[in-house]
Amino acid sequence: MKLFREICFRAVEMMIPARKYRRDRSEISCCLKYLIFGFNVIFWFFGGGTMAIGVWAWTEKDTFNNLNRLTNVALDPALILIVVGSITFMIGFTGCVGALRENTCLLATYAISLAVLLLLEMSAGILGFIFKEWIKQQAASGFQAFIVHYRDDPDQQNLIDWIQEIGRAHV
Secondary structure, eight states: OHHHHHHHHHHHHHHSOOOOOSOSSOSSOHHHHHHHHHHHHHHHHHHHHHHHHHHHHHHHTTTTTOGGGOOOGGGOHHHHHHHHHHHHHHHHHHHHHHHHHTOHHHHHHHHHHHHHHHHHHHHHHHHHHHTHHHHHHHHHHHHHHHHHTTTTOHHHHHHHHHHHHHHHHHO
C-alpha cells in the first residue's frame, strides 16, 4: 500500500511540473546591487529637491498669476531648476528601482540615459571650446540686456548682484 501511494505520488509529480520561479537567486552581487541602489536614492532625492526648489522659486515670483513677467522662459532659473531636477529625478528613479528589482528594462533605460547625458556634456564642452569667442560675445550682449531690465525680474536682479560680488572678490 505504501509503495502504491509513493508510485502514484511520483506519477502525479511527473504530470504536474514543479513551479519554477523566474530566478532562484540574484544575478548580481548583493553588495553591488545595494551600492547602485544607494547612490541612485541620493540622486533621486537630489533631483526631487532641485525640482522642489525650482517650483518654489517659480511660485515665489508669482509667475502663474502674472504671466506678462515671463519674458524669456528659456533662461528663467526657476524653469531650468525644474527641468534639471525632473531629469535627475527620473534617471535616479529608473536606476533605483532597476537596481533593486533587477529589472533589465529599467537598468537599460538608466544606462542609455546616462550615456546620452555624458555625450551631451562632452559635446557641449567641445562646442564651448571651439566657439569660445562667440560665447563671450553672446554673454556680454546678454549681460547688457540683463542690465537694461534690471528691475523687471527679481531673479535677474539677484543674478547680476551675485556676478558683481564674485567680480569684487576676485579683483
